[in-house]
Amino acid sequence: MSYGFVLLNSSGDTIMSTEDFGLQIVDDFTVVGGNSGSRTYNNLDYFTTMYAVATPEFDVSDLTGSYPWRAVGSHTTVNLSATTNASNVPTLSWSPSHQNRQHGTYEPNQNQYCYGLGCEINSGHDLPDVRILVMAA
Amino acid sequence: MTYGVNFEGNLGNTCFSEKQPSIVYMGKASIKSYGGDWRCRGCSYLYRTNYNQFHSFGFGSYCVGSGLNQCYDSIVGDWGNCHAPRIDDHRLCVFEVESYEKPIVFIHYSDPDKYGGIPLATVNNGNTGPRGYPKWDIHMLLNYNNSYSASAGNYTGAASSMTLYCFSKLPDNYTSSTTIGMEIKDENGNVMYHSDWKPAVIKGMIDGNTGNSYNWPSALNVYSSMTKFAYLARDYGRFVSKTSACSHYFTFHNPLCSFRYDGGDNFTARLGRTPLYQFQDWSYTTNSDGDFLGPSKIIMPIIDGADYD
Numbered sequence A: 001m002s003y004g005f006v007l008l009n010s011s012g013d014t015i016m017s018t019e020d021f022g023l024q025i026v027d028d029f030t031v032v033g034g035n036s037g038s039r040t041y042n043n044l045d046y047f048t049t050m051y052a053v054a055t056p057e058f059d060v061s062d063l064t065g066s067y068p069w070r071a072v073g074s075h076t077t078v079n080l081s082a083t084t085n086a087s088n089v090p091t092l093s094w095s096p097s098h099q100n101r102q103h104g105t106y107e108p109n110q111n112q113y114c115y116g117l118g119c120e121i122n123s124g125h126d127l128p129d130v131r132i133l134v135m136a137a
Numbered sequence B: 001m002t003y004g005v006n007f008e009g010n011l012g013n014t015c016f017s018e019k020q021p022s023i024v025y026m027g028k029a030s031i032k033s034y035g036g037d038w039r040c041r042g043c044s045y046l047y048r049t050n051y052n053q054f055h056s057f058g059f060g061s062y063c064v065g066s067g068l069n070q071c072y073d074s075i076v077g078d079w080g081n082c083h084a085p086r087i088d089d090h091r092l093c094v095f096e097v098e099s100y101e102k103p104i105v106f107i108h109y110s111d112p113d114k115y116g117g118i119p120l121a122t123v124n125n126g127n128t129g130p131r132g133y134p135k136w137d138i139h140m141l142l143n144y145n146n147s148y149s150a151s152a153g154n155y156t157g158a159a160s161s162m163t164l165y166c167f168s169k170l171p172d173n174y175t176s177s178t179t180i181g182m183e184i185k186d187e188n189g190n191v192m193y194h195s196d197w198k199p200a201v202i203k204g205m206i207d208g209n210t211g212n213s214y215n216w217p218s219a220l221n222v223y224s225s226m227t228k229f230a231y232l233a234r235d236y237g238r239f240v241s242k243t244s245a246c247s248h249y250f251t252f253h254n255p256l257c258s259f260r261y262d263g264g265d266n267f268t269a270r271l272g273r274t275p276l277y278q279f280q281d282w283s284y285t286t287n288s289d290g291d292f293l294g295p296s297k298i299i300m301p302i303i304d305g306a307d308y309d
Helices: A117-122 B155-160
Strands: A006-008 A014-017 A024-031 A037-040 A050-057 A078-084 A090-096 A105-107 A112-114 A129-136 B006-008 B014-017 B023-028 B030-034 B045-050 B053-057 B090-098 B104-109 B115-128 B134-144 B162-169 B183-185 B191-194 B204-209 B229-232 B238-243 B248-253 B256-263 B266-271 B297-304
Touching: A014 B014, A024 A037, A024 B014, A050 A078, A050 A090, A050 B115, A078 A129, A090 A129, B014 B191, B023 B090, B030 B155, B090 B115, B090 B155, B090 B162, B104 B115, B104 B256, B115 B155, B115 B162, B134 B155, B134 B162, B155 B162, B229 B256
Parallel strands: none
Antiparallel strands: A006 A014, A024 A129, A037 A090, A050 A129, A078 A090, A105 A112, B006 B014, B023 B162, B030 B090, B045 B053, B053 B248, B090 B134, B104 B162, B104 B229, B115 B134, B115 B256, B183 B191, B204 B297, B229 B297, B238 B248, B256 B266
């Protein structure tokens, strides 16, 4: 190579070089499903791009119980968006994702409209938490 | 920048610096345990109704024993479908890995046309590994082809076909026992990078919307050199929960179960227990009940698992 950097391990294998694309962790946190919020990151002046990934984290007690469908039946995640201010400081925001428009009575704890026996069964079963992983490169 | 250390790639990207901790390789997760068969759980079981929809019936008012013959499926619109084959093509599998923080998991599927899996949760299991870091359980919903047979599906084959490459934030205050290598600390003395740890090298980044033609940042397109395509594990599908007077059930709408890498910048997403579907099949926006199923934004880092074997 005529420019840039290359980092080798003791065996001479390339660990990372100018040709590569690395990621650093900016933030890793969990929010309550159905909630909204935002965080601002002031220490990203080296970076060109910020990536955020939201992943539902289901209640494992439901996964191993008699009715695993309860765990995956809560179904929702969050929408993510990002803005930057005049100083190019990014703010990541999250808000509840799409809500079903099922006919029936709206059940706020489930972020869905429902009625009948299913609602009764599922009452008190909250939305899954959502892990938000923020990375930058 | 006015001070500090920043190793920059050709794309202007920061490969590592003193500003943020690197993502480093912790190891492969190993299979720990399997869950039970989901086919029949009294009046609650999971079955497949259409290409990409899975229903779970439960607590029907008329449920008796293990039968559901009096329940009416409002999606399918047929009483008889309650007798849909109870196929053993899903069950849980718990993988385990030692990781400094909750692991960031990339999955490679060796047989993506046949087997897949959906990540559901990652939790600290309370144990500590030999390096002194916590052990984590990664709960996967296995997805395996059983050809609509009532016999047990090959769930062990499904689990063994996938490799879970686990990464974490670089451990805080990491102290190396070696005297060679490179270490970068931030202004507070925290280790942001250390050559003892293999960093996550991203081979590409899928950045697009389901339902549209996905686009590839061409500058990151280095897939031609990849041998073990692995993507950041999460559920990229969406769930719709439904209820009726008779039952409560859910549908997986095109959960992403695996990827088949086709070379170059081509891949095929495998969704649910289905034949192969492309991303474009995520295009529908509403169903008859008005549930919103519109496109979702996806950000999907890609690594080559062979870099860590």
